[in-house]
Amino acid sequence: MSFDYITSILGPMLEGAQMTVLLFIIAIIASIPLGFLLTLAVKSDIKPLSLLAEGYIYVMRGTPLLLQLLFICFGLPMIPGIGEYLVLDRFVAACLGFVLNYAAYFAEIFRGGLLAIDKGQYEASKVLGLNKWQTTTRIILPQMFRVALPAVANESVTLVKDTALLYAVAVPELLHFAQTAVNRDFTIVPFFVAGLIYLMMTLVLTLFFKGIERKFKFE
Known part of the structure; x- marks a missing residue:
């Protein structure tokens, strides 16, 4: 296929990539805080x-994301009595599904980060006279995020593909x-072009998280 053909399909595909990026941004911004609350x-x-x-x-991690998306998009409107009030725009429904699903995964990542912190850190904080809020915000959370960062980066790359x-x-x-x-x-050329676009997005994301990891190491 000629370069002109690739150029002709690139415009619409980049338009679709904007929707992909928008979903990613919404999902990552909403699911990480929700995961921490969980x-x-x-x-x-x-x-x-x-x-x-x-x-x-357990439910969100134990069932396929696709099933959850289908349930939110097509299942909720079929619930007797209240279904008519649960009809959502497809994109809104998809965002909701991604946020609810990934929040469960981030919750487990953050839990693992907390478990990795030595209990002596809490005792040392008491000796220093720090209250519970100061211990959590100044001692525990920075260490938890440092430990959890590689797993968060990996899950974020998975989100792009999902x-x-x-x-x-x-x-x-x-x-x-x-x-x-x-x-x-x-022709299968559009699939290769789509693959390259996904690779570029994941590359940018990977470099972003590597930069954050380097910052944490030097601090």
Whole structure:
């Protein structure tokens, strides 16, 4: 295929990539804080809250993201009595599904980060006269994020690739435009172009997190 052909399909595919990037930004901004709140809920002394959070994480991590997206997009409107009030725009529904799913994964990552912190850190903080809030914000959280950062980076790269699931709920993203071009032109070149775009996005994300990791190491 000629360079002119690649140029002709690149415009629509980059338009679809904008939807991919938008979903990623919304999901990452919302799911990380929600995941941290879930971690706190799991560690809560309030047993019902802890069990509820653990159950939520188990369900979201134990069922496919695609199934969750399909349920939110097509299942919620079918619930008797209240279904008509649960009809969401496809993109909004997809964002909701991604946020709820990835929050569960980030919660486990943050929990692992907390477990990696030596209990002596808490005792040392008491000796220094720090209260619980100061201990948490100045001592525990910075160490937790430092430990969890590689796993957060890995999960973020996975999120970029999972945005292709938008195709299954009829949201016009990058893969949608690639598949359209393949069906129309009977060539697999659009798939290679889409793959290169995904690789570029993950490369930028990887370099971003490596920069953050270097900053943490020098501090």
